[in-house]
Amino acid sequence: MIKSNDNKSIWISKGAARHCERVFNIFQANPQLVIPVTAGGNELKKVATWCEQYKDGYTHHPPTDWDRQFLAIEDSQLTDVLTAARKLLVPPLMGICFRALCERTQQKRLEEKQKNDGLCYSIQSEDGQVFELTAKAAKLSGTICTMISTNAVQINNKESPIRLELTAAPLTIIFKWCEHHKMDGTVGVMTAWDKELLAIGNQELMEVLCAANALGVKTLFQMVTDIIGQPGWGRE
Structure with missing residues (x-):
């Protein structure tokens, strides 16, 4: 068992502990010992979960679909997981986290370059806020794709933005979701990243649901529908 610096205890099996090179010898000598680790409990739990998933051995390269799903979290959280993996010395997980952070940094630089070069669409909400949406992200909205095609909207349309009869609040969440998932394919x-993005008030979530439906962002609409359909939803 390992204990975080915020006093959370995390159980880890012997097979999973083999990945933790810094503490494995201690586990072998005394399996009942609680080993303190200078990392947060949430991050250590993520590391332990990864180790348990591959307790029979890890030979995958590049990362598996499970790895990508597992690390679909905010950059700051991913950095914390990398730090915890370093504390326990889990080389495969360290490599996966590091590569994921590098890929995200490169993607952000590309997005920034696209925006600087005008390689995105300007979209204006009914309350006057203008958004810059990259072309790949725009493809996740059936409605926006139709408007672009029907009206022959060109990239870098800052002088004549696409106008939507939707307010800025739900659009902010929807466009952030589209940018995050634009490279995912299906x-x-x-x-976990989606759940955190959609961890908002009931009224705000209903606005996102309606706006996603209006924009034809089908997968996001289904995700919100699933959240609303959970037992106990709506009791604030």
């Missing part, structure tokens, strides 16, 4: 399973 989006289906709700990730």
Whole structure:
């Protein structure tokens, strides 16, 4: 068992502990010992979960679909998981986290370059806020795709933005979701990142649901529908 610096105890099996090179010898000598680790409980739990998933051995390269799903979290959280993996010395997980952070940094630089070069669509909400949506992200909205095609909207349309009869609040969430998933190909399973993005008030979530439906962002609409359909939803 390992204990975090916020006093959370995390159980880990002997097979999973083999990945934790820094503490495995201690586990072998005294399996009942509680080993303190200078990392947060949430991050250590993520590391332990990864180790349990591959307790029979890890030989995958590049990362598996399970790995990508598992690490679908915010950059700051991913950095914390990498730090915890370093504390326990889990080389495969360290490599996966590091590569994921590098890929995200490169993607952000590309997005910034696209915006600087005008390689995105300007979209205006009914309350006047203008958004810049990259072309790949725009493809996740059936409604926006239709508007672009029907009206022959060109990239870098800042002088004549696409106008939507939707407010900025739900659009902010929807466009963030589209940018995050634009490289995914087929989006289906709700990730930890999706759950965190949609962890908002009931009224705000209903607005996202209606706006996603209006924009034809089908997968996001289904995700929100699944959340609303859970037992006990709506009791704030």
